[in-house]
Amino acid sequence: MSYEERLQHVSILGAAGKMGSGILLLTAMEMADISLKPENKGKPYVLNAIDVSDEALAGVIKYLKAQVLKLAEKKVVGLRKVYAGHAGLIDNDEIINQYVFDVISLVRTTTRLESAYDSFMIFEAIKEDPALKISLFSKIASNNPHQPWFFTNTSSIPITKLDEGAALKGCIIGFHFYNPPAIQKLVEIIKAEQTLPEVEEFARTYAKNLRKVIVPSHDVAGFIGNGHFMRDILYANSAVDKLSPEFSYTEAVYAMNKITQDYLVRPMGIFQLIDYVGVDVCSFILSVMDHHLKEEKLHSPLLDKLLSQGVKGGQFSDGSQKDGILKYEKGRPVAIYDPGTKTYVAISELQSKVDQKLGTMPIPPPWKVVVGSKAKNELLRDYFSQLKNEASLGAALAKAYVLNSHAIGQQLVSSGVAMNENDVNTVLLTGFFHAYGPINNYLA
Ligand SMILES: NC(=O)c1ccc[n+]([C@@H]2O[C@H](COP(=O)([O-])OP(=O)(O)OC[C@H]3O[C@@H](n4cnc5c(N)ncnc54)[C@H](O)[C@@H]3O)[C@@H](O)[C@H]2O)c1
Numbered sequence: 178m179s180y181e182e183r184l185q186h187v188s189i190l191g192a193a194g195k196m197g198s199g200i201l202l203l204t205a206m207e208m209a210d211i212s213l214k215p216e217n218k219g220k221p222y223v224l225n226a227i228d229v230s231d232e233a234l235a236g237v238i239k240y241l242k243a244q245v246l247k248l249a250e251k252k253v254v255g256l257r258k259v260y261a262g263h264a265g266l267i268d269n270d271e272i273i274n275q276y277v278f279d280v281i282s283l284v285r286t287t288t289r290l291e292s293a294y295d296s297f298m299i300f301e302a303i304k305e306d307p308a309l310k311i312s313l314f315s316k317i318a319s320n321n322p323h324q325p326w327f328f329t330n331t332s333s334i335p336i337t338k339l340d341e342g343a344a345l346k347g348c349i350i351g352f353h354f355y356n357p358p359a360i361q362k363l364v365e366i367i368k369a370e371q372t373l374p375e376v377e378e379f380a381r382t383y384a385k386n387l388r389k390v391i392v393p394s395h396d397v398a399g400f401i402g403n404g405h406f407m408r409d410i411l412y413a414n415s416a417v418d419k420l421s422p423e424f425s426y427t428e429a430v431y432a433m434n435k436i437t438q439d440y441l442v443r444p445m446g447i448f449q450l451i452d453y454v455g456v457d458v459c460s461f462i463l464s465v466m467d468h469h470l471k472e473e474k475l476h477s478p479l480l481d482k483l484l485s486q487g488v489k490g491g492q493f494s495d496g497s498q499k500d501g502i503l504k505y506e507k508g509r510p511v512a513i514y515d516p517g518t519k520t521y522v523a524i525s526e527l528q529s530k531v532d533q534k535l536g537t538m539p540i541p542p543p544w545k546v547v548v549g550s551k552a553k554n555e556l557l558r559d560y561f562s563q564l565k566n567e568a569s570l571g572a573a574l575a576k577a578y579v580l581n582s583h584a585i586g587q588q589l590v591s592s593g594v595a596m597n598e599n600d601v602n603t604v605l606l607t608g609f610f611h612a613y614g615p616i617n618n619y620l621a
Contacts, residue, residue: 180382181211185222188293190313191303192226193233196330199358200300201226202244203387209280213259224283225292234286245280249273294320302330305461314343326376328352333399333465336369347371350380353400355608363608364389365400390607397594398469401604403462404594405615407475408585410459413447414479416574427513427522428531440575442544444610449510452490452501456483482516536569547612561619579620586615
């Protein structure tokens, strides 16, 4: 079965979710582009959007229409060629509306898993629950006569465990989109021990057609991206603990969030990033990694405590940030949650005291300036050489954090999760928008 034939009947599991809706959008457009080729005229194309909630699925179609409209406007020159000769499609608006119609017509929303029994390809983005994923895969595999291929978006579960658990005989691969899938360029591709070469080849073609940056990761829980992120979180937690008793808990969180954003020149501080991803999601990924990587202790009592008090973070459906470890106003952190008193403490109340304790710091170039600059390397080299020579507490904390991030990166290579240092750096640069990869010589 060719690439194009396989994309004739596809199902997305969890299609109304954060990741599923984005994967649905990208796949619907890829399928529409194939179906509109003259040689494919008249062939049926079906894309099942499967989720447990009808209500959520209704929202997905609205989302899809709005997004396809936006993306179609960007590719109108190509679409003019596709629709050349179609009577009645003259101006750009008519062509765009026809394309939106053609994309949406492929999609069938449904709560019935049985719809996937006819598909050749299954993209899965349900919640990070190994037992649930295995159970859905088994049901589909044993009822679908076409021996479908499974592309799982799992953030952390070893693909081999899913393959073995559902007896898929290698018809599975990890295809780890980053959030949001339509915008983020990075995809980690993870082969299970038995993944068939043709499944991998399809994954690479599909990623290339979606114009993604591919980084292969070995099949180790957490892969490269979360392998780094989760260990970074645990390091931040331990740094908060070590700052006690000189710093109160909220002061220490403020200090480490500021250090990891401003003094590490990152797009957001580590605690803001945990809120962005969701305290619950991070905690769950950690628990999966902890389960599979027995030689390491990958557990955060702090995240557990926050979760037990209902502090979750995550995002509203319009993409705005929910309160979590930090409280937000217009997207900016204004207060820090104190699990001791179960209230938020305003940053303005502790800021100047903590800044004073952190001491003198070189002025870091803002992340936005660095990532947009042609002289990025020089800016970073200059800043880090100043940081290196600074002896304040803040500088010591920042340097130790950079070195720990470097060590995590190297561990990912030496333990065989990443093929090489460049892949680790690409994941952090592309998937996390860091201004520099963790494996660097800035503090050497
Ligand atoms: N959110 C992220 O930043 C992110 C990034 C990369 C990968 N992932 C991974 O992607 C997957 C989905 O994460 P998400 O953040 O989109 O979660 P989500 O909770 O937003 O979406 C999950 C969707 O699955 C649906 N669902 C639950 N049970 C189902 C079932 N039995 N059948 C069909 N649909 C079902 C839910 O209704 C929901 O719409 C997880 O494996 C996660 O680890 C998430």
